[in-house]
Amino acid sequence: xxxxxxTLLREKFxxxxxxEKPKDRSFGHFATPxxxxxxxxxxxxxxxxxxxxxxxxDEDTSVFSSVESVKGYLNFRLSENFLSEYADWALSNPDNFxxxxxxxxxxxxxxxxxxTGPLHIGHARGAVYGDTLYRLAKHLGYDITAExxxxxxxxxxxxxxxxIALYARENILNENVEYPESYYRGEYLEALAKSxxxxxxxxxxxxxxRYKELALWAKDGVMEIVVKSLGDLNIHxxxxxxESSLYSHWDRVMNKMGDGCYEKEGKMWIASQAKGDDNDRxxxxxxxxxxxxxxxxxxxxxxxxxxxxxxxxxxxxxxHGYISRVNAAVEYLGYDSxxxxxxxxxxxxxxxxxxxxxxSKRAGNVILMSDIVDEIGADALRFIFASKKSDTALEFDxxxxxxxxxxxxxxxxxxxxxxxxxxxxxxxxxxxxxxASSLKxxxxxADSLMFDALLLPEVIEDAFNSRQVQKLTDYLKSLAAALHKxxxxxxxxxSEDEVxxxxxxxxxxxxxxxxxxxxxxxxxxxxxxxxxx
RNA sequence: GCGCUCGUAGCUCAGCUGGAUAGAGCAUCGGUUUGCGGUACCGAAGGUCACAGGUUCGACUCCUGUCGGGCGCACCA
Numbered sequence: 001x002x003x004x005x006x007t008l009l010r011e012k013f014x015x016x017x018x019x020e021k022p023k024d025r026s027f028g029h030f031a032t033p034x035x036x037x038x039x040x041x042x043x044x045x046x047x048x049x050x051x052x053x054x055x056x057x058d059e060d061t062s063v064f065s066s067v068e069s070v071k072g073y074l075n076f077r078l079s080e081n082f083l084s085e086y087a088d089w090a091l092s093n094p095d096n097f098x099x100x101x102x103x104x105x106x107x108x109x110x111x112x113x114x115x116t117g118p119l120h121i122g123h124a125r126g127a128v129y130g131d132t133l134y135r136l137a138k139h140l141g142y143d144i145t146a147e148x149x150x151x152x153x154x155x156x157x158x159x160x161x162x163x164i165a166l167y168a169r170e171n172i173l174n175e176n177v178e179y180p181e182s183y184y185r186g187e188y189l190e191a192l193a194k195s196x197x198x199x200x201x202x203x204x205x206x207x208x209x210r211y212k213e214l215a216l217w218a219k220d221g222v223m224e225i226v227v228k229s230l231g232d233l234n235i236h237x238x239x240x241x242x243e244s245s246l247y248s249h250w251d252r253v254m255n256k257m258g259d260g261c262y263e264k265e266g267k268m269w270i271a272s273q274a275k276g277d278d279n280d281r282x283x284x285x286x287x288x289x290x291x292x293x294x295x296x297x298x299x300x301x302x303x304x305x306x307x308x309x310x311x312x313x314x315x316x317x318x319x320h321g322y323i324s325r326v327n328a329a330v331e332y333l334g335y336d337s338x339x340x341x342x343x344x345x346x347x348x349x350x351x352x353x354x355x356x357x358x359x360s361k362r363a364g365n366v367i368l369m370s371d372i373v374d375e376i377g378a379d380a381l382r383f384i385f386a387s388k389k390s391d392t393a394l395e396f397d398x399x400x401x402x403x404x405x406x407x408x409x410x411x412x413x414x415x416x417x418x419x420x421x422x423x424x425x426x427x428x429x430x431x432x433x434x435x436a437s438s439l440k441x442x443x444x445x446a447d448s449l450m451f452d453a454l455l456l457p458e459v460i461e462d463a464f465n466s467r468q469v470q471k472l473t474d475y476l477k478s479l480a481a482a483l484h485k486x487x488x489x490x491x492x493x494x495s496e497d498e499v500x501x502x503x504x505x506x507x508x509x510x511x512x513x514x515x516x517x518x519x520x521x522x523x524x525x526x527x528x529x530x531x532x533x
Numbered sequence: 534g535c536g537c538u539c540g541u542a543g544c545u546c547a548g549c550u551g552g553a554u555a556g557a558g559c560a561u562c563g564g565u566u567u568g569c570g571g572u573a574c575c576g577a578a579g580g581u582c583a584c585a586g587g588u589u590c591g592a593c594u595c596c597u598g599u600c601g602g603g604c605g606c607a608c609c610a
Contacts, residue, residue: 023553033552036590046590071553114610156610182609267608278536282608292610320537321605346538347603354544388546392539393603400545400559405572407559415572423569462549474547477557488566488574495569527572 001086002458005030005076008063013053025448028068028075035072046072083450084439087507090454091435094510098457101141107303108134110314111230111237112149115219116160117184117364119229122316124369125394126345128385128520129469130314131235135518136464136472145308148237149299152219153244154292159183160222161215168193168205186364188225192218229370233378234520246298247290253301253333254283260332270297275328278321297329304335317344317391343467345390351397376401379521383410386519387473406484409477410521413512416480417523419487420509427493427502434506437499445486446497446504452482453504453511460518469519476515483508 002019009017013034022031035050042049050069057067065079090097110130113123130146137144151157163184169175172193196204196214204210223240230236254261260271261283268284270293283294303311315322327337350357350367359365372381380401387409388394406412424431439450455475463471483505492501513523 018550018552020549020552023556027553031553033591036552039590073553116610151610154610278606285608287608289608291608293608295610317538318604319610323537344538392546395545397545397559403572406574408572409558411572412558415570419570419573426569466549468549470547471549474557481557484573485575487569488571491566491569493569527570 001078001454002030005063005078012056022073022075027070027073028066028077029451030076030078032074032076033072034074035069050074078451080440080442080447083447083454086454087439087450087503090510091503091507094514097510097514098460099139099141100457100461102137104142104310105308106137106142106144106310106312107147107306107308108137108144108312108314109147109149109303111226111235112151113226114151114156115222115226116156117186117222118188118225119369120366121348121350121369121372122345124233124372124381125348125385125390126314126316127230127233127235127369128382129343129345129390131233131520132382132386132469132472132518133312133314133464133467135520136460136469139460139514139518140464145239146237147239147241150219150223150240150242151292151295152216152242153247153295157215157219158212160218161211161213164189164193164196164214164218165205165208165211168197168202172197173202173205184364186366187362188222192221195221229373232370232373233382241299241302243295243299246295246302249298249302250284250290250294253298256301256334257297257329257332260329270325270329270332272325272328275324275331277324277328281325293325293329296326297333300326300330300340301333304330304333304339309339311340313340313342314390315342315344317346320344343390346393348385349393349395351395351399353399354397357398372398380408380410382520383473386469389468389470409473412484413476413480413516414524415527416483417509417512417516418525418527420483420505420512421525423492423505424502427498429499429502434499434502437503439500439503439507442497442500442504445489446501449482449486450504450507452479453508455479456511456515459515472515472518476512476519479508479511479515483512 006017006019009019009032015034017032017034019030019032022028035046035053038049039046047069050072053074054067054069057064063079063082064076066077068075068077108130111119111123111127113119119127134144134146159182162180166177166179166183167185167189170177171190193205196218199217200210200214204214227237254268257270262269262271266286267282269280270283271280273280281293282291283297284290300311313326323342326342327340330337330340350372352358357367359367360371363371376398384396384401385394401408401410404411406415424434442450459472459475463469490501492498492505495501509523516523
């Protein structure tokens with residue numbers, strides 16, 4: 001819709017036209033401050049220019065019903081004809097509403113939590129953010145792949161083996177054990193220790209030389225837990241890449257970097273400082289063991305060799321210092337680091353009824369993602385994370401999302417959708433009759449609601465292009481509000497315009513449902529009262 | 534110390550590539566259709582947009598500096 005208007009204006013004025021949403025709907029559907037920017041070169045007052053431009057639209061009425069100049073702004077009101085035709089198209093192609101066909105291959109890597117324990121609440125935020133971007137991109141027709149990088153090499157894997165063994169020795173073999181400074185703890189170790197006992201026998205817990213074996217077996221079990229809990233959040237990955245599978249390519253990749261890699265003090269370094277990093281970094285230690293960075297270098301080389309048009313990484317914000325290193329490596333490898341975009345997901349802190357959420361010892365003093373899903377549900381959790389800018393710290397209260405009233409945004413939106421459904425059922429008019437009716441001849445409020453519902457496509461595009469998924473949740477909240485208000489002001493059933501109004505409601509429902517599905521949330525057909533549960 | 538980032542209503546946050554009187558939810562106070570689900574709607578109150586400069590016809594938005602919070606500055610991942 002906006003695109004159409006923008007193209008039309010660009011052709012008419014022969015220049016780029018900034019289109020904005022007027023603060024107040026009484027100003028029209030779209031507005032442009034173009035007269036201000038033309039004022040200087042034409043040496044005329046913006047107000048006079050705007051008036052001249054406005055009057056030049058007099059003969060054209062197919063798209064606009066009015067074009068007005070107000071205080072130098074040019075305000076456009078779309079014609080009912082234009083709106084209703086678009087709405088008709090959307091309702092007869094509901095599966096394609098707001099869809100596009102972008103020809104771009106994107107690789108999106110997110111979560112990538114170490115396979116050493118269950119996901120915590122911080123992981124959940126990155127997971128939801130990534131998956132929402134993924135769904136947006138899919139809807140826009142991008143060829144996008146969701147990938148999980150499994151860090152199944154390095155110290156943390158050794159630590160996993162050690163942690164299981166210690167747990168088993170203390171809790172299964174009833175030995176006295178001394179814990180080292182760092183080790184993993186949490187309920188999940190119990191299940192792993194028990195099945196390890198069955199699979200390997202108890203000897204493995206006392207034989208330190210076999211801890212590696214134990215760890216490599218256990219990380220698959222941990223990944224199962226991880227994948228399962230992501231599935232509970234409606235998040236699925238297309239591909240998994242194991243860090244351990246990459247090191248065999250190290251020599252080749254290192255040579256590929258040419259001067260980007262050099263030897264000093266018996267170690268291999270990457271000359272990342274020349275590419276904007278604070279220092280050069282070690283990639284291979286003196287004893288020949290590669291560092292974590294080496295894995296990422298090989299991994300990113302592999303990503304680029306697979307040949308995508310664009311790459312997106314979502315990392316925890318505490319890794320932001322790492323971006324310049326990986327970008328440096330990408331450039332030394334001969335690729336364009338502008339194609340690699342790293343987005344950050346910030347910390348989360350939780351409250352419950354105004355008090356800091358207690359971490360359970362059982363979980364190893366972290367807030368488990370699965371506990372929060374159990375508490376407020378996957379939909380609410382997804383909605384919260386999607387509705388806040390991912391790169392700023394977030395604090396929220398669980399209690400707010402358990403309420404069954406308009407203070408809970410997810411409830412509020414679902415209620416709007418359910419409300420429409422209820423009224424469609426209640427009416428004696430059939431769906432076919434509704435769809436066959438015309439949306440023309442409605443009043444201003446109805447036209448305004450129609451316009452709101454038709455805004456979804458540009459919201460989706462904007463949300464993805466800016467990587468700000470909260471634009472979609474904001475939109476759904478305001479569309480739901482518009483629906484509730486309209487419903488309150490205007491009686492539907494029994495009205496003269498009942499057929500048309502029902503059709504209008506179907507359109508709103510389509511936008512709500514489509515928008516929710518992109519958030520990974522299924523729109524409900526009816527609300528269940530709490531007391532009915 | 535250096536780098537990144539944030540600082541908007543009592544609280545949690547929006548504010549599009551600078552543009553028309555700074556927005557929403559919560560909390561507070563007041564009100565509502567003889568009511569298609571009041572699980573909703575309307576209104577009031579509440580802000581020197583951290584502070585100081587600069588650019589501009591116009592700055593919450595861009596630039597510089599100051600103050601304050603978070604994160605990073607590993608041969609850990």
